Amino acid sequence: MRRRSLLIAVPAGLVTLAACGDEDAGSSKASDSATPQAPATSTPPTPKIVDGPLPAITAGTKFGEKPTVAKGSGEPSKDLAVKTVIAGGGQTIAENDYLAADYLGQIWDTGKVFDNSYDRKAPIVIQLAQGSIIDGWRYALAGKKAGSRVQMAVPPAYGYGDEGSPQGGIKGTDTLVFVVDVKDVFNGKSSVKGKEVAQDDAALPEVGTNTDGAAPSIEVPDTAAPKKLVANYVIEGDGPEVAAQDTVLVQYKGVVWDGGKEFDSTYSRKQLASFSLQQVVKGWSQGLTGKKVGSRVLIVIPPDLGYGDNPPQDSGIEKDSTLVFSVDILAKM
Numbered sequence: 001m002r003r004r005s006l007l008i009a010v011p012a013g014l015v016t017l018a019a020c021g022d023e024d025a026g027s028s029k030a031s032d033s034a035t036p037q038a039p040a041t042s043t044p045p046t047p048k049i050v051d052g053p054l055p056a057i058t059a060g061t062k063f064g065e066k067p068t069v070a071k072g073s074g075e076p077s078k079d080l081a082v083k084t085v086i087a088g089g090g091q092t093i094a095e096n097d098y099l100a101a102d103y104l105g106q107i108w109d110t111g112k113v114f115d116n117s118y119d120r121k122a123p124i125v126i127q128l129a130q131g132s133i134i135d136g137w138r139y140a141l142a143g144k145k146a147g148s149r150v151q152m153a154v155p156p157a158y159g160y161g162d163e164g165s166p167q168g169g170i171k172g173t174d175t176l177v178f179v180v181d182v183k184d185v186f187n188g189k190s191s192v193k194g195k196e197v198a199q200d201d202a203a204l205p206e207v208g209t210n211t212d213g214a215a216p217s218i219e220v221p222d223t224a225a226p227k228k229l230v231a232n233y234v235i236e237g238d239g240p241e242v243a244a245q246d247t248v249l250v251q252y253k254g255v256v257w258d259g260g261k262e263f264d265s266t267y268s269r270k271q272l273a274s275f276s277l278q279q280v281v282k283g284w285s286q287g288l289t290g291k292k293v294g295s296r297v298l299i300v301i302p303p304d305l306g307y308g309d310n311p312p313q314d315s316g317i318e319k320d321s322t323l324v325f326s327v328d329i330l331a332k333m
Contacts, residue, residue: 044135044157044158046139047079047080047135047136047139047157047158048079048080049079049080049081049082049139049140050077050079050080050081050082051081051082051083052077052081052083052153053072053073053074053076053077053081053153054081054083054151054152054153054177055069055070055071055072055073055108055111055153055177056069056070057069057070057085057151057179058070062086063086063088063147063148063149063181064102064181064183065118066102066104066116066118066119067104067179069104069106069111069151069177069179070111071108071109071110071111072108072109072111072153072175072177076108076153076155076175077153077155078155079155080136080139080140080152080153080154080155080158081152081153082139082140082150082151082152083150083151083152084144084148084149084150085148085149085150085151085179086147086148086149087145087147087148088144088145088146088147088148088149088182089145089147090145090146090147090148090182090184090185091145091146091185092143092144092145092185093128093141093142093143093144093145093146093182093185094128094142094143094187095128095129095138095142096127096128096129096187096271097127097128097185097186097187098125098126098127098128098185098186098187098249098272098274098330098331099125099126099128099141099146099182099183099184099185099186100123100124100125100182100183100184100185100186100331101117101123101124101126101180101181101182101183102117102118102123102124102180102181102183103115103116103117103124103178103179103180103181104116104117104118104178104179105176105177105178106176106177107169107170107174107175107176107177108153108174108175108176108177109174109175112169114168114169114170114176115168123181123183125249125331125332125333126333127274128141128142134154134158134159134160135157135158135159136152136154136155136158136159136176136178137152137154137178137180139158140152140154140180141180141182144182145182146182146183146184146185147182147183148181148182149179149180149181149182150179150180150182151177151178151179151180152177152178152180153175153176153177154175154176154177154178155175156172156173156174156175159174159175159176160172160176184331186249186272186330186331187272188213188251188266188267188269188270188271188272189213189270190213190251190272190328190330191210191211191212191213191251191296191328192211192235192237192294192295192296192328192329192330193211193235193237193294194235194236194237194238194292194294194295194296195235195236195237196209196234196235197232197233197234197235197236199232199234199298202221202223203221203223203226204221204226204230204232204298204300205218205219205220205221205257205298205300205324206218206219206221207219207234207296207298207326208326209234209235209296211235214267215253215265215267215268215326216234216253216296216326218253218255218260218324218326219260220255220257220259220260220324225257225258225300225302225322226300226302226322227302228302229283229286229287229299229300229301229302229305230287230298230299230300231286231287231288231291231297231298231299231300232297232298233291233295233296233297233298234295234296234297234298234326235295235296235328236292236295237292237293237294237295237329238292238294239292239293239294239295239329239331239332240292240293240332241290241291241292241293242277242288242289242290242291242292242293242329242332243277243289244277244278244285244289245276245277245278246276246277246332246333247274247275247276247277247332247333248274248275248277248288248293248329248330248331248332248333249272249273249274249329249330249331249332249333250266250272250273250274250275250327250328250329250330251266251267251272251273251327251328251330252264252265252266252273252325252326252327252328253265253266253267253325253326254323254324254325255323255324255325256316256317256318256321256322256323256324257300257321257322257323257324258318258321258322260324261316263315263316263317264315272330274333277289281301281305281306281307282305282306283299283301283302283305283306283323284299284301284325284327286305287299287301287325287327288327288329291329292329293329293330293331293332294329294330295328295329296326296327296328296329297325297326297327297329298324298325298326299323299324299325299327300322300323300324300325301322301323301324301325302322303319303320303321303322306321306322306323307321307323308320
């Protein structure tokens with residue numbers, strides 16, 4: 001079974017692109033951590049945030065370095081203890097934003113490390129929202145900036161509750177200590193920031209290259225639609241390549257080839273989308289596989305790799321439509 005770290009719910013996938021066949025839905029690949037899914041509990045009241053106590057960080061004191069943290073001394077606070085160890089200058093985190101972060105978690109009383117992303121060399125990408133992450137993280141990180149290192153001591157009520165997490169070795173009485181390096185923040189105004197790639201095929205749509213968070217234009221030529229899948233860089237990033245089983249965080253806009261009418265857009269909803277490439281139509285999964293994180297990709301999907309003669313009801317997509325998308329790959333999850 002794939003193990004998750006701080007997730008308590010898998011983020012919702014796309015609606016208009018959700019595959020309706022017999023494919024495995026998969027799950028969000030947050031990490032291969034030792035901390036399992038947290039139990040669902042009633043929401044506690046907003047915590048009081050205090051300065052400490054917090055155990056010392058004795059090694060790995062720079063941003064991005066794996067920290068070593070001393071065992072907790074004495075009784076931990078019943079409140080949520082939070083300290084900005086290194087203040088970053090990036091984007092401020094707000095509720096419902098997504099963040100990419102490296103982190104280490106250990107138990108106050110024993111100093112036992114139960115999870116860390118540094119050894120995996122893969123930061124977690126997760127939404128700072130109720131139902132997606134433990135409440136200790138939600139309250140401790142809201143208002144912090146990208147580039148910050150934040151240390152927190154999370155009492156059970158804002159961690160895994162009275163049940164704890166037996167698989168992770170966490171008891172219902174354990175206060176948890178985390179060090180979190182916030183590497184990036186994403187929201188409905190995010191765009192990729194890569195290198196522009198020439199769009200010199202007049203028979204293909206031209207996609208706007210603005211990176212201001214606004215929806216890019218998609219100009220569909222007055223020609224016949226291609227019969228095969230097209231997946232071309234518009235802006236090429238320098239992140240890791242997306243694999244066929246990955247879950248991605250994206251901004252996207254979709255139009256139909258005939259007439260260029262928009263039928264779906266995260267920009268219009270002002271809300272990012274995350275989904276497994278195993279959960280979407282074949283044109284999306286094939287088109288994004290092998291592309292780099294941080295890129296904007298033009299995808300032209302012929303009917304046999306899209307919805308064919310069975311488009312989603314009330315989607316604005318006619319039968320046997322060729323679909324055109326601009327997709328910003330913000331992160332792998």
